[in-house]
Amino acid sequence: xxxxxxxxxxxxxxxxxxxxxxxxxxxxxxxxxxxxxxxxxxxxxxxxxxxxxxxxxxxxxxxxxxxxxxxxxxxxxxxxxxxxxxxxxxxxxxxxxxxxxxxxxxxxxxxxxxxxxxxxxxxxxxxxxxxxxxxxxxxxxxxxxxxxxxxxxxxxxxxxxxxxxxxxxxxxxxxxxxxxxxxxxxxxxxxxxxxxxxxxxxxxxxxxxxxxxxxxxxxxxxxxxxxxxxxxxxxxxxxxxxxxxxxxxxxxxxxxxxxxxxxxxxx
Amino acid sequence: xxxxxxxxxxxxxxxxxxxxxxxxxxxxxxxxxxxxxxxxxxxxxxxxxxxxxxxxxxxxxxxxxxxxxxxxxxxxxxxxxxxxxxxxxxxxxxxxxxxxxxxxxxxxxxxxxxxxxxxxxxxxxxxxxxxxxxxxxxxxxxxxxxxxxxxxxxxxxxxxxxxxxxxxxxxxxxxxxxxxxxxxxxxxxxxxxxxxxxxxxxxxxxxxxxxxxxxxxxxxxxxxxxxxxxxxxxxxxxxxxxxxxxxxxxxxxxxxxxxxxxxxxxxxxxxxxxxxxxxxxxxxxxxxxxxxxxxxxxxxxxxxxxxxxxxxxxxxxxxxxxxxxxxxxxxxxxxxxxxxxxxxxxxxxxxxxxxxxxxxxxxxxxxxxxxxxxxxxxxxxxxxxxxxxxxxxxxx
Numbered sequence: 046x047x048x049x050x051x052x053x054x055x056x057x058x059x060x061x062x063x064x065x066x067x068x069x070x071x072x073x074x075x076x077x078x079x080x081x082x083x084x085x086x087x088x089x090x091x092x093x094x095x096x097x098x099x100x101x102x103x104x105x106x107x108x109x110x111x112x113x114x115x116x117x118x119x120x121x122x123x124x125x126x127x128x129x130x131x132x133x134x135x136x137x138x139x140x141x142x143x144x145x146x147x148x149x150x151x152x153x154x155x156x157x158x159x160x161x162x163x164x165x166x167x168x169x170x171x172x173x174x175x176x177x178x179x180x181x182x183x184x185x186x187x188x189x190x191x192x193x194x195x196x197x198x199x200x201x202x203x204x205x206x207x208x209x210x211x212x213x214x215x216x217x218x219x220x221x222x223x224x225x226x227x228x229x230x231x232x233x234x235x236x237x238x239x240x241x242x243x244x245x246x247x248x249x250x251x252x253x254x255x256x257x258x259x260x261x262x263x264x265x266x267x268x269x270x271x272x273x274x275x276x277x278x279x280x281x282x283x284x285x286x287x288x289x290x291x292x293x294x295x296x297x298x299x300x301x302x303x304x305x306x307x308x309x310x311x312x
Numbered sequence: 313x314x315x316x317x318x319x320x321x322x323x324x325x326x327x328x329x330x331x332x333x334x335x336x337x338x339x340x341x342x343x344x345x346x347x348x349x350x351x352x353x354x355x356x357x358x359x360x361x362x363x364x365x366x367x368x369x370x371x372x373x374x375x376x377x378x379x380x381x382x383x384x385x386x387x388x389x390x391x392x393x394x395x396x397x398x399x400x401x402x403x404x405x406x407x408x409x410x411x412x413x414x415x416x417x418x419x420x421x422x423x424x425x426x427x428x429x430x431x432x433x434x435x436x437x438x439x440x441x442x443x444x445x446x447x448x449x450x451x452x453x454x455x456x457x458x459x460x461x462x463x464x465x466x467x468x469x470x471x472x473x474x475x476x477x478x479x480x481x482x483x484x485x486x487x488x489x490x491x492x493x494x495x496x497x498x499x500x501x502x503x504x505x506x507x508x509x510x511x512x513x514x515x516x517x518x519x520x521x522x523x524x525x526x527x528x529x530x531x532x533x534x535x536x537x538x539x540x541x542x543x544x545x546x547x548x549x550x551x552x553x554x555x556x557x558x559x560x561x562x563x564x565x566x567x568x569x570x571x572x573x574x575x576x577x578x579x580x581x582x583x584x585x586x587x588x589x590x591x592x593x594x595x596x597x598x599x600x601x602x603x604x605x606x607x608x609x610x611x612x613x614x615x616x617x618x619x620x621x622x623x624x625x626x627x628x629x630x631x632x633x634x635x636x637x638x639x640x641x642x643x644x645x646x647x648x649x650x651x652x653x654x655x656x657x658x659x660x661x662x663x664x665x666x667x668x669x670x671x672x673x674x675x676x677x678x679x680x681x682x683x684x685x686x687x688x689x690x691x692x693x694x695x696x697x698x699x700x701x702x703x704x705x706x707x708x
Contacts, residue, residue: 099604099605100475100605100606101475101480101481101484101591101592101606102484103330103484103487103488103592104330104488104491106488110474114474114475117605122603123603146590147328147590148589148590148591148598148600148604148606149603149604149605150604151588151589151590151595151604152587152589152600152603152604153603153604173330174328174329174330174590174593175328176327176328176329176331176334178326178327179326179327179328179595195331196330196331197331198330198331198332198334200332200335200494200495201331201334201335202335205334209331220330220331220332223332223491223492223493223494223495224491224492225488225491225492228492
């Protein structure tokens with residue numbers, strides 16, 4: 046069983062849902078990344094998404110775009126990224142998911158990149174610009190090594206959801222709103238409907254994680270209430286990193302994580 | 313290649329897009345296939361191309377330039393004479409008309425030099441639609457005349473501050489807007505790039521250039537051209553020129569922007585020195601570093617300042633049907649001045665890349681041969697840029 050699957054099974058037994066936390070590695074430097082990860086773990090995050098920066102992050106809003114630029118300027122390279130992942134992996138067994146863009150994998154070659162990821166301790170990969178039609182080689186390279194987490198959207202048709210969920214492992218990433226990451230539109234009724242519809246179609250075969258624009262304990266509670274198996278929070282963590290002095294980042298992240306995590310426990 | 317059903321030109325092309333855009337792309341393809349051979353649609357587009365945009369454009373025999381070079385006869389396909397001053401209107405009328413048939417009310421576009429933005433603003437004005445244009449901040453400065461034109465035409469221009477602040481970043485921002493407003497908005501992409509079906513659709517709308525050349529050349533010499541030359545950024549005027557003439561014996565040459573030289577880091581010659589990768593929804597050649605991060609590019613012409621290229625060009629390079637050469641900023645300025653002073657035609661800096669190549673080729677070709685160069689746009693927008701170049705490089 047993969048770490049991600051184990052985590053969902055374990056949470057199920059505790060009647061809890063998953064809090065997935067995203068940070069951009071190397072934003073603004075390695076030490077902050079390591080401190081933030083500590084805060085996330087102490088605060089009770091269940092899965093951590095680690096962003097690797099790409100020069101042209103077209104699915105991301107201003108917060109993650111800016112973090113990507115700063116991380117790249119600070120010298121984040123692929124090998125350095127994997128070294129940071131190894132350091133994190135030494136300390137914890139928490140599932141780690143890598144989020145980046147297709148060209149980073151394509152350029153190195155899918156098999157090589159995936160082997161490196163696996164070796165460093167990555168459990169799954171998310172590529173927001175990889176459509177399922179173009180994913181044959183990617184999926185073949187990842188099979189039995191690493192989970193391939195695909196995205197679906199509130200406007201994805203039933204037949205596509207079926208097709209995409211067959212190509213996905215770990216969890217299915219439901220984009221909550223029309224827009225880029227970090228958008229502030231509040232809870233939309235179409236999102237709540239989409240969560241219910243997707244659950245019906247996937248019939249519990251794969252967990253559904255809801256992300257994009259999820260930033261408050263209230264968002265978390267409402268998405269969990271209608272059936273999300275996981276919620277994904279990203280830009281809100283980057284905002285804390287941006288606005289907090291370095292020495293306080295770990296504790297601020299810990300307390301914010303706790304406030305989000307408390308809403309994932311069913312009662 | 314005719315209509316690639318899977319959106320692939322060989323291994324290039326495809327649809328690498330966020331899932332939110334999939335329904336929009338499917339809707340676009342469905343409608344494009346429905347209307348592209350529809351009689352009424354073609355008639356309406358033809359009307360606008362003729363009566364509004366000014367087609368057909370002349371195939372002008374540049375006698376002075378030909379004699380100066382001393383070789384083949386050089387013919388200029390005068391897309392610079394079109395309404396708006398560039399070939400871009402061929403595509404924007406086609407797509408805006410399609411958007412109208414799809415009942416889309418809001419149009420967004422990206423622009424580099426501003427010519428596509430202006431052509432979008434014009435097509436939307438005449439067809440009664442609202443348009444917003446994303447333009448890299450750097451380009452809004454060096455092509456400010458076109459920013460004013462778009463404003464006057466009623467289009468809203470959004471300067472893009474991210475990344476290299478040029479065309480690549482304008483496309484990123486337009487895609488982000490499209491993801492956000494996917495249900496109401498039509499993305500009117502300006503070059504033969506992006507996810508399928510854009511590369512093939514833009515090629516089809518621009519093929520009017522090559523189709524006219526075929527007829528005009530036959531009338532002039534009862535032959536097809538021996539050599540065909542066009543500049544390549546994303547590659548829409550080039551593919552529109554080349555595609556209808558692909559099955560002739562012509563030698564076909566695309567010209568990229570070599571900026572300050574291919575050995576410097578300051579160029580945009582994607583096919584000449586790039587490698588395969590995925591950007592803006594397509595697999596194609598890209599200028600990128602060894603980790604797959606997209607490089608910042610340079611060209612004196614904003615319209616060619618782009619690290620990618622249309623996937624069909626990538627395919628034509630690999631199959632060797634088309635040769636891809638390049639011209640440096642210095643060669644382009646020379647060509648710009650040469651054409652201006654021998655023929656009294658001020659070319660766009662983009663098009664001056666093709667002229668630079670034509671001058672080189674004409675010098676070593678036979679008098680009996682014919683060279684057709686697509687003059688994709690006029691250079692009013694560039695005179696200030698050229699003057700600055702001349703002032704700083706002490707030339708005249």
